[in-house]
Amino acid sequence: MAIANVQKPRFDAAPLIAALQELLGERCSVNPGILERHGHDESYHEAHAPDAVVFPQSTEEVAAIMRLARKHGAPVIPFGVGTSLEGHVAALEGGISIDMGRMNRVVEVNAADLDVLVEAGVTRKQLNNHLRDQGLFFPIDPGADATLGGMTATRASGTNAVRYGTMRENVLGLTIVTADGRIIKTGGRARKSAAGYDLTRLFVGSEGTLGVITEIRLRLYGIPEAIAAAVTSFPSIGDAVDTVIQVIQSGIPVARIELLDEVQMGAVNRYSKLDYAERPTLFIEFHGSERGVAEQSEQVKAIAADHGGGEFRWSVKPEERSQLWQARHDAYYAGLALKPGSRGWPTDVCVPISRLTECIVETKRDIEASGIIAPIVGHVGDGNFHTSILVHPDDPEDLRKAEAFNNRLVERALKMGGTCTGEHGIGFGKIGFLEREHGEAVGLMRLIKQTLDPENRMNPGKIFRA
């Protein structure tokens, strides 16, 4: 289990806190409960509370905070709602947590151009509620109701990425405050541009280590004319994954295609009081015109039938569909109930789709051999799947087994040309894997980090070792 070394404080907190309180009044907090809440995310990783939490209301305030932090040599950790999974928000060296929650305005919707400008603290559900009346939506859906700032910083994706791409493809531009307190705007409103380096993409996935993202311009989509969702189960996990592979290779534009293994299905049934077959199951969603959706679903049905797929259970009404996807989104919590008192250690490999069956079948065998409980869910259309290893955080044997299993899983994925993280990011939990995966390229990443943050104050200890 990766835990950063406990270090001596690298700066004197008291005068900085005084200055921040003068700037922000009660919007600079040292309340122990608030500090504690900002020191950890939803993962099993150890908590590290910051020295203070600030709640800016504008980009200019963020810039002022950054200048003060610089003056006092303090680390700065941007914070959304804390739903990350690799310890991203832990204040490993103390410092100031910038909670973006009060920068939650939808600044400007351009319906005609399908773009929107939001402050970083807007959550994805808030944005979609705001857009619904205009017939528009933002598709990226990592499950949690994360902030769009956090989703940008971690290059989030989730269930819809197979059709709509990830945050990488859907961020058009950013407002950033640099480590030295300058305000920079990247990208623009045009659908494409060849003007200079792609700073936008450099900050998407930078996990708060290069600057603070305060505003995001996102691409929007029209709510499809027709949406249908279906659930179908298979005799074996190999059959389910082979179905997915053939769907993707046939170019059928499914909007979502999610795998839950029989362990996960059992957990979902018990947690959400449902009666699905406890077999490897695909949750599928189709977006398009009435005719298009009908055509896609016929094609997928035929492919599933070739692989022993059972009946399609359909949901076309919005409330039925949300129920269905709620069951999918609750998978993490449903899983935890299989081992009372446990937390989930989520794995996150992503492999080329042609290797996915092999990777999942081997992993399943490994789970059984390891004596761990680890339900599988997957954004299988992208080749990405998670196991949630259930651990008691205080049980060293649990943690040892989970770590060994995860190491084997990552090694398996890398050998197949995959990645150690499809969507959760590196945080401080996967630093070793980043080097294993990218080798020499990590040196280049580090050089960029040193250039943009020479004092290593931006979320130190994440992506790279401190």
Added chain:
Amino acid sequence: MAIANVQKPRFDAAPLIAALQELLGERCSVNPGILERHGHDESYHEAHAPDAVVFPQSTEEVAAIMRLARKHGAPVIPFGVGTSLEGHVAALEGGISIDMGRMNRVVEVNAADLDVLVEAGVTRKQLNNHLRDQGLFFPIDPGADATLGGMTATRASGTNAVRYGTMRENVLGLTIVTADGRIIKTGGRARKSAAGYDLTRLFVGSEGTLGVITEIRLRLYGIPEAIAAAVTSFPSIGDAVDTVIQVIQSGIPVARIELLDEVQMGAVNRYSKLDYAERPTLFIEFHGSERGVAEQSEQVKAIAADHGGGEFRWSVKPEERSQLWQARHDAYYAGLALKPGSRGWPTDVCVPISRLTECIVETKRDIEASGIIAPIVGHVGDGNFHTSILVHPDDPEDLRKAEAFNNRLVERALKMGGTCTGEHGIGFGKIGFLEREHGEAVGLMRLIKQTLDPENRMNPGKIFRA
């Protein structure tokens, strides 16, 4: 007209050339014809020949060349086939042109995963010929038969981008040789990854200023079951563009939707001996299933009819379709014939789609008021259009008028939230506009340049002033 100051040679060429000839034999050339050919692209910009041209055959050879260039303090300019349009390949300070033409192997096709690894000197037509038998294609089509290395370096797009995205969305990973001769691999084969900074996207569009791209992993697509192309004309350019806007806003997934104004149509008719109506015209292509293509084309036809569109002229046979698109691709050369002895000064703004009609109509008015000849063609589904201002490169009055017109055009696009270059890049022709467009962010770009190329030897004088 932007011409770099002529500078004194910054390094001693003779000993470097001797060392390169020892390394490469006759694959290091100082033949005057070869030097001349490598000093300019297809634009009106002044030529600057390099001191030598090298023809490496492997990434390792590129690394050896880079180490020698570093030792001798020489600039290095990567070269594909020289079809860029902003002076990208000009050796403004002399140095070594690295012609990637002999690194033209398709290394590995993964049909099941829809990806391919190519060397940087493979051209897009070569790749598509290679892929055809497997039912696959690479969609990005900038018109010219450019190398995939050049297309990556300039973030190319072209006619298919409205459906398939640009090089930004379709490059999965790169092999790069850095300024100091290290070999770095970025990205990977998984469809998505959240592992560290997005170095791939940093190099896509970096125009040879950060390193030499030697290999590219690209996303492929299945050749659609059905393809249909149509041509239709409109009473006014506003009607044509309004049609496009409504098609895009309706979410109809057209594969191409290209505008040619009446001046361009007249030129195309004469150049390619065709008989199209000499009115503002849309060339449209549909990809999908038989049913999908039929549905899309009905929808577009209805929208066009609402805007006074004439009959649809259909081409469903492959040879008819290639003829149609050949006419579109010949537009540049067809235009030149309107003013014998002229060269084209291509403009390249891109604006949010909602402003496109306004931008094109104002630009058309400006052309008429300026007394210039400048046919309009546009990748209008993206909000991107070109005028090709016909100039005699030796006529200062022609150049003055063209420059003033282009300045007004860029200013107009920027005011509308657009960009000075949708797809051609900055080169040395648009450096001033980059600063006008991106302000403070250019400082950050420059910082990255200085970090990765501290001696400013990688294509110096491009993107930034030397």
